Amino acid sequence: MPNIFPPELVKRIVRRTGTPVYIYSQKKILQNLNSYKKAFSALEPLFCYAMKANSNGAVAGLLAKNGAGADVVSGGELYRALKAGFEPGKIIFSGVGKTAQEISYALRSGLLFINVESLEELRAVEAAAAGMKVKAPVSVRINPDVDPHTHKFITTGTLGTKFGVTFSEAGRLYAIVAASRHLRAVGLHFHLGSQIYSPKPYLLALSAAGKFIGSLEQKGVKLSYIDIGGGWGVKEGGGMLPPALLAGAVHRELNGLKDLRLILEPGRSLVASAGALVVKTLYRKTSGAKNYIITDGAMNDFIRPALYGARHPVTALEKRKGPDVKFDVTGPVCESGDFLAREARLPLPRRGGLLLILSAGAYGFSMSSQYNSRPRAAEVLITGPRSWRLIRRRETRRDLIRNEIQIP
Numbered sequence: 046m047p048n049i050f051p052p053e054l055v056k057r058i059v060r061r062t063g064t065p066v067y068i069y070s071q072k073k074i075l076q077n078l079n080s081y082k083k084a085f086s087a088l089e090p091l092f093c094y095a096m097k098a099n100s101n102g103a104v105a106g107l108l109a110k111n112g113a114g115a116d117v118v119s120g121g122e123l124y125r126a127l128k129a130g131f132e133p134g135k136i137i138f139s140g141v142g143k144t145a146q147e148i149s150y151a152l153r154s155g156l157l158f159i160n161v162e163s164l165e166e167l168r169a170v171e172a173a174a175a176g177m178k179v180k181a182p183v184s185v186r187i188n189p190d191v192d193p194h195t196h197k198f199i200t201t202g203t204l205g206t207k208f209g210v211t212f213s214e215a216g217r218l219y220a221i222v223a224a225s226r227h228l229r230a231v232g233l234h235f236h237l238g239s240q241i242y243s244p245k246p247y248l249l250a251l252s253a254a255g256k257f258i259g260s261l262e263q264k265g266v267k268l269s270y271i272d273i274g275g276g277w278g279v280k281e282g283g284g285m286l287p288p289a290l291l292a293g294a295v296h297r298e299l300n301g302l303k304d305l306r307l308i309l310e311p312g313r314s315l316v317a318s319a320g321a322l323v324v325k326t327l328y329r330k331t332s333g334a335k336n337y338i339i340t341d342g343a344m345n346d347f348i349r350p351a352l353y354g355a356r357h358p359v360t361a362l363e364k365r366k367g368p369d370v371k372f373d374v375t376g377p378v379c380e381s382g383d384f385l386a387r388e389a390r391l392p393l394p395r396r397g398g399l400l401l402i403l404s405a406g407a408y409g410f411s412m413s414s415q416y417n418s419r420p421r422a423a424e425v426l427i428t429g430p431r432s433w434r435l436i437r438r439r440e441t442r443r444d445l446i447r448n449e450i451q452i453p
């Protein structure tokens with residue numbers, strides 16, 4: 046088990062919170078941010094944390110306090126980012142489907158810029174800005190058609206996905222911005238996908254973006270930011286790939302774009318390795334040749350294995366003697382796709398034994414739901430070798446029906 050989760054401390058936490066519970070290591074989150082800062086120190090980029098990875102205010106607030114900005118993709122995330130303490134001037138708003146209400150909220154908040162993803166959206170931003178008598182700072186999201194070689198659900202930078210616009214369409218959008226009294230072009234953005242294991246896709250996209258920015262300059266459009274998105278990979282069950290690998294390559298490719306400030310939008314790589322989901326073994330059973338460990342955590346708590354086939358290592362809190370047994374870790378949800386891990390190999394846990402699903406700090410709680418009417422899990426931040434804080438209470442049965450309206 047990674048030493049960021051001392052077993053005695055985890056037991057103490059569970060005695061107070063019950064299971065399932067997400068635990069996050071403050072130390073590891075800060076280590077991840079610092080390794081990005083160190084690797085990119087020569088470029089002094091702005092790191093805009095992708096709130097979607099883990100939007101708990103205590104986690105986001107930690108990053109805000111340590112200088113990060115935020116990348117948000119909804120009015121709700123913008124609200125959370127402001128509440129967590131991110132400076133509005135360090136927040137960017139991405140996503141293909143911003144509503145008029147969300148756009149006005151963003152403009153009122155005074156954020157750094159809005160990443161625009163279509164002509165119609167640009168017109169909506171212009172209309173909102175005109176209504177408010179302001180000049181909206183925008184950046185166009187390019188779809189550079191570069192394959193990041195990752196799962197198809199998390200590929201966003203190839204043509205045929207719903208994200209961004211082609212360079213030729215972007216040329217038309219920047220011309221509209223230049224001619225508008227209510228728009229101001231400040232940047233160019235791309236985000237290629239998630240779990241990218243090589244700097245190469247970033248370099249291909251950056252090189253094409255560099256040429257395009259050169260052509261914009263010839264037309265008198267001068268940008269201030271180049272935003273290369275997030276997506277830097279995290280090894281299965283391990284930490285992020287060394288950010289120096291990405292930094293070195295980006296540094297070389299940015300040579301021609303020295304006047305632009307670099308922005309990165311890391312999500313997963315900052316928080317994944319800092320988190321684990323702790324679940325309790327309810328029952329052990331076999332079905333045909335398969336062994337199952339049925340826990341009180343399920344796909345509603347952690348959907349990544351079911352949705353993407355993501356593999357997360359499992360470890361037992363108490364070391365047990367005995368031969369390793371191969372088993373799937375599943376939960377009570379009534380779906381055959383409900384599993385937290387497949388083919389784990391450990392001595393058979395006892396009933397009541399605690400298991401940790403590792404590397405679950407990103408897209409874990411933030412993608413959780415109440416499916417099967419299961420109240421959402423609690424969240425805890427480990428703040429020191431022996432200290433921790435509850436950062437989200439476990440939901441109750443009342444929470445399940447809180448917003449329903451009874452018909453007499």
Ligand SMILES: Cc1ncc(COP(=O)(O)O)c(C=O)c1O
Pocket residue numbers: 095097098116139140236238239240274275276277310311312313314
């Ligand atoms: C626009 C944008 N930026 C950043 C991210 C973060 O990606 P990751 O968590 O892989 O770093 C995402 C993820 O979907 C995204 O859509």
